[in-house]
Amino acid sequence: MDVFEALPAKQPPATEFRPISEGTPCQAKQADTGAEMEWVLDEVFDPPRRFQSSSSFPPEATAAVRAAPRQESELLGCLSCGSAVMATGTCGPYLQCKVAETVAEPLGKARPEFGFVLQQLDGLPLFTPAEPGHVHMVDEQFDPAKTFVCAPSFPKTSMAAVRLAPTPDSELVTTLPFGSQVQATASAGTYLQFRLQDACAEGGSKLVWVPRVLGDVVLFVEHKDPNSTDVDQGPSGLTAEAAICEQTDQINRFQQWWADGHGEAAAAGHSILSLVDRSVLQEVVSAGANYHNCLSADRLDGLQRLVTKSRKPGLDALRRALLTKGGAKSQARAVGTVLFKEALAIFTGPKTEKTGPLADDTGNPSVADATMPEQGCVGESQHEVILDEVYLPPRRFVCSAAFPQDATVAVRAVPDSAGDLLTSLPYGSEILAIGSRNSYLQFRLEDEAGSRLVWVPRVLGDLVLFVEQKDPKPTDADQGPSSLSAEAAICEQTNQINRFQQWWADGHGEAAAVGHSILSLVDRSVLQEVVSAGANYHNCLSADRLDGLQRLVTQSRKPGLDALRRALLTKGGAKSQARAVGTVLFKEALAIFTGPKTEKTGPLADDTGNPSVADATMPEQGCVGESQHEVILDEVYLPPRRFVCSDAFPQDATVAVRAVPDSAGDLLTSLPYGSEILAIGSRNSYLQFRLEDEAGSRLVWVPRVLGDLVLFVEQKDPKPMVADQGPSSLSAEAAICEQTNQINRFQQWWADGHGEAAAAGHSILSLVDRSVLQEVVSAGANYHNYLSADRLDGLQRLVDKSRKPGLDALRRALLTKGGAKSQARAVGTVLFKEALAIFTGPKTEKTGPLADDTGNPSVADATMPEQGCVGESQHEFILDEVYLPPRRFVCSDAFPQDATVAVRAVPDSAGDLLTSLPYGSEILAIGSRNSYLQFRLEDEAGSRLVWVPRVLGDLVLFVEQKDPKPMVADQGPSSLSAEAAICEQTNQINRFQQWWADGHGEAAAAGHSILSLVDRSVLQEVVSAGANYHNYLSADRLDGLQRLVDKSRKPGLDALRRALLTKGGAKSQARAVGTVLFKEALAIFTGPKTEKTGPLADDTGNTSVADATMPEQGCVGESQHEVILDEVYHPPRRFVCSDAFPAEATVAVRSGPTQESELLTCLPFGIEIFATGRSGDFLQFQLEECHGCYAYVPLVFQGHQLFVPKAPAAHAVPPAAPAEGGRVADLERRVAVQEQIIQGLQAELCSLRAHMSAIATAFGAFSPKL
Structure with a gap:
């Protein structure tokens, strides 16, 4: 009989039912004839009884609700798996129920009061009477299933409990961390129902529940655009049994097909499967769900190395699976699932003429996506805290009824939510508080780090977590008199532990351990090591032992294993997991010693043999901020990952490198913009890498994120290293060894004099003396020993005077901040890389590589990248409009006077920042694209085309000047081309600089409001500097000029004041101030001449030409025109x-x-x-x-x-x-x-x-x- 229909249905809660007396006929109209049909109930339920869908009910099927107790009657609706029925009676194999309360939207023309649903199908029970205490009604059915993801309010350090029923007191099945996703099939109250894959359950899965809302905290929210499931859907009318049978047959055929060798050819061309050995892939296909039996830790590590080295597309699903947390078994299960699905996709996909499916470009349709991000913690140094109240003797506090049973509370080093996270306490913990401050309790924590005072919140928001126990239970240690001090109590507890360890070593605890639910799963020798280990459980609980214990716990059906299960789910690596498991084992063994003794050797065991003392376990976390202590990484990068500076990294800033992942840690050095690091792991927002310097090789930390600023991003497709790459299968150790050998060969090659000829024609290396360059090449990483401050200053002067192309990398290195040592390291890195590029580049017929026009392929830019373009390659942009001749744009009235606008390399807000323009600037635009203007920028880097936004949001920054003022340069005829005008202006500036050098401008400058504030020698340097004002206007000189301007009451200083307020660092400020001084001096040269040497000066001596770009406050009439007032x-x-x-x-x-x-x-x-x-x-x-x-x-x-x-x-x-x-x-x-x-x-x-x-x-x- 076909009673399962593929129709969506909702099950509302049932209310009142009117039962029918036994023997009373019930009538209904037959749908096809309209005749009255009569039947008699076999049994009447008064009151109605609740029936729940049984475990035999296929989850993908629906049960039909019909107008009569027979298959041919009219269909009124459908019930899905998980539904409940309030039955008023039975009629044969059917249950009678009220249609209006059972079916949300009845079907058919006839609307009878009662309907019938099949209770059994061919001896298979579909609905069974609900057991008292386990009755739960589904409020809403989700067909298809809905995807729910963690809400932002989900506590990142907590986990949500998964239970067998939608009640907080039902059996705990597992837990879900932050970042999990669930495919919900129904909801009941505040709980969501979903199917959990469990190899031990009937059918390989079971229906479980997770809370959607916990108190006032929303844990899960619906994902608006859920992805479709990977399972191929059969026809809508296919019954669930047939669909499951068909799927099982398909998998059997697939496994047989693969065993016959038909899939190997397609696997060899598959992006993911081609990385796995044939024999291993065969074992995975035939393994079913037991992937961990064939995917050992060594095989997973080998696969990880292959994936890291591979540049094939379509490996994202495998990479995510390899990052799965929870131990080797969980990782093997995730990887095996990906491999099995990809292999199955070959079998089920469209077949080619040979043996496999028609592969796409990548060969991988990429089927499995789920990530569970790790949590981090924030550190803070230890401070002395004054208590609000001291508890003498200490007071015992226990968890309140409001404490969430599936949550943990943070234990911190200081009474502040931003303090260092040391560990966490689960529900049921007890603490002996010795004082309080604000809403925090202070108590003494004993762990492997020793004895220390820590803090736990008593109140969190409106939630009271701990309450004082008025009648405290006795502690495990024998209680002394009430006046016993805390030190004596600790001493007594230490003695008790020593006695316990000796007692266990004598063999007295083994008999009791054999009957213990938890300790009986552990080998005798391992248990002995745990008891005698103290807090160093990770030394005796290796990863293999933990995996074996995990398998035993999974297979065991003994009660009282919840504490051990929770410990085995601990995150943070094998060491943290070993610590948590060891704590549980030690406490359970100690409970045998301290519990009531039997006549033989152990305590009086309860029914489970486990008083579950471990439930007060305090799972350890990694401790940040402990200097020189071992830090547990949140994520390990094997092999290391390359990180480069992001676009948000300020180009004139440096980032601190510290000894610990904490902003309060010791500062070791700093990294400039453009640096690259090879990170081996991460903790919180810090990256760990190995630093080689004069102090040797050591592990250090650098922040990846600072506030809202992302400093480093992973290089997705890293450029090949300078060293010659070996084959893709070469291990990391062999690659490092090969690179070291190559550097040794390079240093010997350079020492023999083979590189000098090529260096002489190199744009960067030709500026450095031969002996200095030889020292740099042979120095290794100790460049600061040879590049002294004097040598760096000399190199700076040579670079400033040079007009050779290809010096950008060296200029950036010379601008490195952090002292002479950091600058020497940056410059030495550039020189070494350029020299190495000569050795590794294509060789000429003589001694060096084939040089380009500049003689420099600029390999140094691999670590200090040039300003590139975003979204478009090589700066080639199609202009929306070309301005011929160029148009002049000036700042609009909406331009904020105290702000600057960014000048970028590309017309995009994410492009490289080159400089900035203050209020009052003018630009000569040659074109536009979107909301950006393109113009030519002349600075120390040469002449280049750059972009500035014309409109920013709703703010118009630049407007076209309809009647542009004449340029400062002498104007030629109107038909003069732009090139001729620029050439004329350049000649004029050269004549002006020569005129000023001859001393003709000093007299006029002495009476000028702005120039009179500047020393003669400094003014001479500014005039002759061109655009390199920052080389002469140092920070000290700018500070002195700022003081003079603040003290001066002369008029006409507004332009200089605005320039001194320029943002962007000393270099930008010097450029703005230098521009004002240069323009004012040029105005003296180009202005109307007096009889002596200069222009006709006004009262202030300032014609204020600088205001052409930064207008001064002056008073000029409206071109002498009379204004008629309205x-x-x-x-x-x-x-x-x-x-x-x-x-x-x-x-x-x-x-x-x-x-x-x-x-x-x-x-x-x-x-x-x-x-x-x-x-x-x-x-x-x-x-x-x-x-x-x-x-x-x-x-x-x-x-x-x-x-x-x-x-x-x-x-x-x-x-x-x-x-x-x-x-x-x-x-x-x-x-x-x-x-x-x-x-x-x-x-x-x-x-x-x-x-x-x-x-x-x-x-x-x-x-x-x-």
Whole structure:
């Protein structure tokens, strides 16, 4: 009979049912004839009885609910596996139930009150009476299954309990860590039902439950776009038994097909299967689910090495499987599943003409995806803490009823949630607190690190975790009098442990251990080693012993093994697992010694033989912050992985290398931008690698993530090493050995003089003396012994003067921060790599490699990458618009005056940052792409095309200048080409530098407002420096100039002040200040000449040409044009800032009532103006800074009204008074306006100081600590 239908159904909770008396006929209309049908119930249930789907109910099938107790009757609905039925009676093999309460959406035309569902099918029970205490009703069925993933509120250090029933007191099956996914088939209350693969269960799997919500914490949320399952679906009408049978037959045929050798040819061309030996693959295919029997730890390690060396695509599923945590058995199961599925895909896929499926490009459809990320902890150094309350004698605290049974609570070194995580306590733990501070309890922890005071939270949010035990239980140690001190109690406990170890060594505990549920699983000799080991359990519990114990626990059906199961699930590597298991075994053995003695040798055993003292186990974690202590890695990289600097790594910063994975650890050295590391493991946000320096070889740590800044990213497809690569199967040890031999051959080759000829024509090596280069090549890694500060300074001068291409790598190395030693290491690395490239490169007929035009293939850039492009190769971009001739763009009014805009190598926010432009800059754009402008940048690196954003979000940064001002250079005819103009400007600058060197500009500079603040010799260096201002404007000189500007009250210093506020480090600040000084000096040369030597100076001696790029606050009329006002205010009206005026913004004051007119100054928020009239959207008022000339400020900007008239004050404007009284009132009004301006500037200065302080704090971590 076909009663299973592939139709989705939901099972709502049943409510009231009206039973039918025995012998009472029930009527229903027959669907096809409409005639009345009668039947009599065999048994009536009053009240109704609950029937639950049995274990024989196929999980993929549904049971039909029909209008009558026979197969031909009308179908009303379907029930899926896990459903419950409230039966009101039986009729033959059918159960009677109420249709409206059993089926969510009844089918068919007839809607009878009662329906019938088959209780048995061919002797197979489908529904069985629910047992009392285990009854649970499914609220909702998921067909198809829904994917649920961990919610952000899932505690990352905890695990969710998986139980047999949707109740917290049901049997614990296993646990799920953070990052797990479940394929839920139903829900009941706050629990989700899913199928757990279990080889020991009937059918290889069983239905289990996991909480979706625990208290107020949401653990799992639905994944909106779940992936389809990998199992090939059969036709919808196929019954579950037939589908399972068909799948089993298919697997049997597949195994036989593979055993006959038909799959080997396809496997040889498969991306994953080709890495596995034929015999091993045969064992995996025939193993069923027991993959761990054929995939040993050695085989997995070999496969890991092959995967790491392979560059084939389609290996992601195998890589994830090899990263599976939980021991060798779990890893073997995950890898075996991937191999079996890939082999099965060959058998079931479309066949080729030969023997296998039609392979895709990668040969791998990549079937299995699941990751369970590891957790980390944050460290903090130990501090002295003053207790709020001291407990003398100590008080006993136990877990409260609100403590989640499947959670653990963190034990920390300090009473703070950011303190170092030392270990964790599970539900049921007891502590002897000796004091409290805030919401933390202090107690003494005894572990392998010794005896120490630690902290545990008593209250977590609104959750009380521990409560005081009013009638404390006696401790395991014999209790002394109540006045016994804590030291005496510890002494007594130590003596007791010594007596216990001696007692066990004499053989008194073996008999009791044989009948113990946990200890009986462990060999006698191993148990003896654990008892006598103290805390060093990892020395006697090897990985093989733990795997054997895992198998015994899995096969055992004894009660009382939960503590051991939890210990075997401990994460953090074999050492942490051994420590947790050893703690359980030691405590159980100690419980035999301290428990009530029998007449023979041991304690009085209970029914299980286990009082389960281990449930108070404190599983150990790795301890961060303990200097020079062994640190347990969260993840081990075997082979090591290469990490390179990310795009977010600041190019002018360095990152600290420390002795421990903690920001408070000892600073050893620092790494500059462009460094590469070969990481061998990770812990929290730190990477561990081996550092070779003068102190020898040692393991050190560098942060991978700093705050929200990702510093290092893994190089997915690392470039081949400089050393000649051996075959892909070469082991890591052989590769290192080969590289060492190659370096030795290279050093000998260079010592024989073969590399000197090639070095002489090399762009970088030709700058270094032969003897110095010989020392660098033979130095190994100790470059700082030969590259002294004097030699580095000399090399810096040579690089600055040189115009050869290919020196970028050396320039970056010379800019390395962290002291002379770090700089020498960076420079030495570049020189060594370039010299090695000559040795390993293609040889010429003489002695060296085939040199390119520059003589430098720039191998050094493998560790210090050049600014590349994002998303497009080799900087080739198609412009949306080409500007011919180039167009001039200036900063818009919306450009923040205290900000800078990034100049990048590509038109993308993720592109390399080259420099930045301050407010007031002008650019000559030659094209545009998207929201970026392209222009040519001239700096110390030469001439190159770069990009700057024109629009940033909703902020327009640059606008085209409709009537561009003439360039500083003497203008030729209008038809002069851009090349001729640039050539003319270059000649003009050369003439200016020669003119200044002859001393003609010193007299004018002495009377100049800006140049008079700078020393003559420094000004001469700036003029002759070109664009390399940072070589002459050191940090000390900039600080001195800053002090002079702060003290000076001269007008016309705004451009210099803005330049001194430039962000991006000393180099960017020096470039901005140098640009201002150079332009002001050039203005003296190009301005109108006096009878003596210079231009006609104004009162300040400054024509302020620098304001062409950074406009000064001056007063210039609107080209002497008369402005006609739309409205005249007589007397003047007072206007104040409106609510739409941003508090942190300023508004531009211009010389005319247009946005294109000259910028005079800016007014901050809170200013008041006395407007004398209105012209369009601008208000006219008198600006005192310009000797009372008229200026204009926008009344409305982008639809927002910035100023509103102020309501009349209580006192009226005084009538016209004599001239003297009006003059006093006018002066008072001017003073009030000046005070408002001063207050606004002071507020702006405070905001700027706070901003600079935040930047200094953020970059403080990059600066080396003294």
